[in-house]
Amino acid sequence: xxxxxxxxxxxxxxxxxxxxxxxxxxxxxxxxxxxxxxxxxxxxxxxxxxxxxxxxxxxxxxxxxxxxxxxxxxxxxxxxxxxxxxxxxxxxxxxxxxxxxxxxxxxxxxxxxxxxxxxxxxxxxxxxxxxxxxxxxxxxxxxxxxxx
Amino acid sequence: xxxxxxxxxxxxxxxxxxxxxxxxxxxxxxxxxxxxxxxxxxxxxxxxxxxxxxxxxxxxxxxxxxxxxxxxxxxxxxxxxxxxxxxxxxxxxxxxxxxxxxxxxxxxxxxxxxxxxxxxxxxxxxxxxxxxxxxxxxxxxxxxxxxxxxxxxxxxxxxxxxxxxxxxxxxxxxxxxxxxxxxxxxxxxxxxxxxxxxxxxxxxxxxxxxxxxxxxxxxxxxxxxxxxxxxxxxxxxxxxxxxxxxxxxxxxxxxxxxxxxxxxxxxxxxxxxxxxxxxxxxxxxxxxxxxxxxxxxxxxxxxxxxxxxxxxxxxxxxxxxxxxxxxxxxxxxxxxxxxxxxxxxxxxxxxxxxxxxxxxxxxxxxxxxxxxxxxxxxxxxxxxxxxxxxxxxxxxxxxxxxxxxxxxxxxxxxxxxxxxxxxxxxxxxxxxxxxxxxxxxxxxxxxxxxxxxxxxxxxxxxxxxxxxxxxxxxxxxxxxxxxxxxxxxxxxxxxxxxxxxxxxxxxxxxxxxxxx
Numbered sequence: 001x002x003x004x005x006x007x008x009x010x011x012x013x014x015x016x017x018x019x020x021x022x023x024x025x026x027x028x029x030x031x032x033x034x035x036x037x038x039x040x041x042x043x044x045x046x047x048x049x050x051x052x053x054x055x056x057x058x059x060x061x062x063x064x065x066x067x068x069x070x071x072x073x074x075x076x077x078x079x080x081x082x083x084x085x086x087x088x089x090x091x092x093x094x095x096x097x098x099x100x101x102x103x104x105x106x107x108x109x110x111x112x113x114x115x116x117x118x119x120x121x122x123x124x125x126x127x128x129x130x131x132x133x134x135x136x137x138x139x140x141x142x143x144x145x146x147x148x
Numbered sequence: 149x150x151x152x153x154x155x156x157x158x159x160x161x162x163x164x165x166x167x168x169x170x171x172x173x174x175x176x177x178x179x180x181x182x183x184x185x186x187x188x189x190x191x192x193x194x195x196x197x198x199x200x201x202x203x204x205x206x207x208x209x210x211x212x213x214x215x216x217x218x219x220x221x222x223x224x225x226x227x228x229x230x231x232x233x234x235x236x237x238x239x240x241x242x243x244x245x246x247x248x249x250x251x252x253x254x255x256x257x258x259x260x261x262x263x264x265x266x267x268x269x270x271x272x273x274x275x276x277x278x279x280x281x282x283x284x285x286x287x288x289x290x291x292x293x294x295x296x297x298x299x300x301x302x303x304x305x306x307x308x309x310x311x312x313x314x315x316x317x318x319x320x321x322x323x324x325x326x327x328x329x330x331x332x333x334x335x336x337x338x339x340x341x342x343x344x345x346x347x348x349x350x351x352x353x354x355x356x357x358x359x360x361x362x363x364x365x366x367x368x369x370x371x372x373x374x375x376x377x378x379x380x381x382x383x384x385x386x387x388x389x390x391x392x393x394x395x396x397x398x399x400x401x402x403x404x405x406x407x408x409x410x411x412x413x414x415x416x417x418x419x420x421x422x423x424x425x426x427x428x429x430x431x432x433x434x435x436x437x438x439x440x441x442x443x444x445x446x447x448x449x450x451x452x453x454x455x456x457x458x459x460x461x462x463x464x465x466x467x468x469x470x471x472x473x474x475x476x477x478x479x480x481x482x483x484x485x486x487x488x489x490x491x492x493x494x495x496x497x498x499x500x501x502x503x504x505x506x507x508x509x510x511x512x513x514x515x516x517x518x519x520x521x522x523x524x525x526x527x528x529x530x531x532x533x534x535x536x537x538x539x540x541x542x543x544x545x546x547x548x549x550x551x552x553x554x555x556x557x558x559x560x561x562x563x564x565x566x567x568x569x570x571x572x573x574x575x576x577x578x579x580x581x582x583x584x585x586x587x588x589x590x591x592x593x594x595x596x597x598x599x600x601x602x603x604x605x606x607x608x609x610x611x612x613x614x615x616x617x618x619x620x621x622x623x624x625x626x627x628x629x630x631x632x633x634x635x636x637x638x639x640x641x642x643x644x645x646x647x648x649x650x651x652x653x654x655x656x657x658x659x660x661x662x663x664x
Contacts, residue, residue: 002468073448075464080282131257135655136648138255142467142628
């Protein structure tokens with residue numbers, strides 16, 4: 001799939017909700033918790049990260065990638081880029097989590113939990129985007145990733 | 149009209165009255181004595197275009213009895229197989245086509261790279277598609293893999309029962325709505341010389357209207373009756389390679405697209421593996437020395453005379469930003485964008501780029517830039533190409549290039565009016581031309597001007613280049629066009645639109661190789 005700007009944003013929101021929400025719910029159960037941290041504290045942190053990836057991704061990252069894509073002759077976005085986007089996004093998401101995230105008395109999520117959560121989420125969504133997405137949505141790849 | 153039974157003495161049912169009448173009535177056709185077969189959907193061509201469309205219709209849920217594919221071909225990939233073979237892509241070699249451009253799988257998943265990884269128990273194809281085109285060249289499937297997949301899918305969707313053999317003569321509008329498509333069946337298979345198919349929908353996928361030679365080479369062949377030394381890469385020319393392996397020779401290559409790079413690779417393989425002593429002179433009109441384009445946002449890579457691009461259009465033309473842009477442009481503006489992204493180009497492939505570098509270094513591969521003014525016979529059974537060129541100091545000069553063979557790799561296509569069915573459509577059925585001179589189609593590939601009551605006529609493939617979608621003459625383009633067409637006939641009530649549920653269940657059937 002070669003994305004248009006709206007296709008990028010729609011695909012991001014769709015996959016992070018449909019795949020990201022259940023995954024976050026599951027993975028949070030087994031993420032390493034800080035001493036004294038509760039499961040609900042962990043959920044607050046991981047869902048905050050998921051929300052950050054959806055919101056900041058849609059309003060900041062995707063328009064930026066789209067702008068960068070204009071320098072490419074083919075106006076394409078190789079799937080390797082799609083995977084590597086995860087690195088800057090993870091860094092910014094971590095900074096946002098630390099500064100604006102939920103501040104419980106006993107924080108549950110440290111950086112190891114964040115790395116596992118973010119990396120597993122990112123790779124799972126990437127795997128869905130590069131192939132299986134076309135099975136239920138056979139028109140998706142012919143429309144720049146737009147679902148509606 | 150009396151209809152005779154013997155094959156030798158049959159009147160032509162295609163009466164003058166029919167030929168001169170633009171819109172036919174049922175009564176007019178009945179008078180001609182032509183048997184009429186009713187079927188909702190007729191596809192003319194029977195190549196990969198007809199196949200992909202039929203595959204979509206079948207997966208959406210149309211029974212094979214509602215589709216008739218009218219064709220002279222024995223199997224859909226016959227012409228394609230022939231053209232790839234003569235242009236130096238035998239079955240074990242790779243095409244210039246993306247891993248998920250799959251005429252045998254409308255979802256494009258799992259891709260050809262998956263298939264190869266599984267069959268050959270290696271992760272290399274998958275690593276390639278993950279890292280392309282950044283760390284590696286584009287992964288492309290072998291021709292043989294594609295043919296095998298087409299065979300399996302044709303069996304699975306019962307394609308064969310839709311096929312009616314014969315030569316299509318014309319499609320005309322029907323006064324009562326829909327169309328009549330006239331077919332000349334093979335000798336001895338029908339009691340009449342022609343038969344007619346009455347359908348609500350007609351789909352045209354007749355492929356190339358014809359191949360065209362470079363005018364100077366055409367003139368040479370006609371004037372000197374020499375069809376052995378001046379050849380087209382799209383016609384059988386194995387004798388050229390055979391003779392060049394037997395004795396040293398000089399060959400001139402014209403063109404700088406994918407076919408030129410394939411032919412060069414073959415010539416150099418023969419040098420390196422079979423001891424041929426061939427000198428290659430490559431004639432190009434414009435020498436691409438590096439990245440080129442009007443702005444930093446429109447710059448294509450290039451070098452050593454070639455413009456480099458993975459596929460025949462920038463990738464976003466198939467469903468990305470360029471796809472969207474093209475859909476909004478009309479007339480001159482669209483033609484301009486075609487020119488900006490068009491031009492001959494070839495994919496970067498390490499193997500032949502290294503071969504050419506060796507050739508340049510050792511002196512047996514040379515590039516000449518200029519315009520050919522004349523081709524004429526020379527001494528010792530050679531062909532001399534006269535090239536109008538310019539020196540670095542701006543002086544004009546005529547270069548005479550003698551060679552034992554000239555191979556035309558430009559792959560020019562003939563005008564659409566060279567094809568009888570298309571010419572008839574323009575003359576009698578209201579079809580017109582797009583800004584690039586080919587058949588004018590809507591965004592959903594309906595042929596503009598040919599609507600007939602409740603009937604619709606669609607066209608796809610090379611004949612529609614210049615329309616709202618540029619990648620027409622490609623596997624993925626055929627899929628994209630088929631999707632538009634099948635959704636369009638679905639909206640007209642032919643079949644329900646395929647939603648999420650059916651898409652998933654049909655994909656599972658595809659995976660399980662279940663017949664539908």
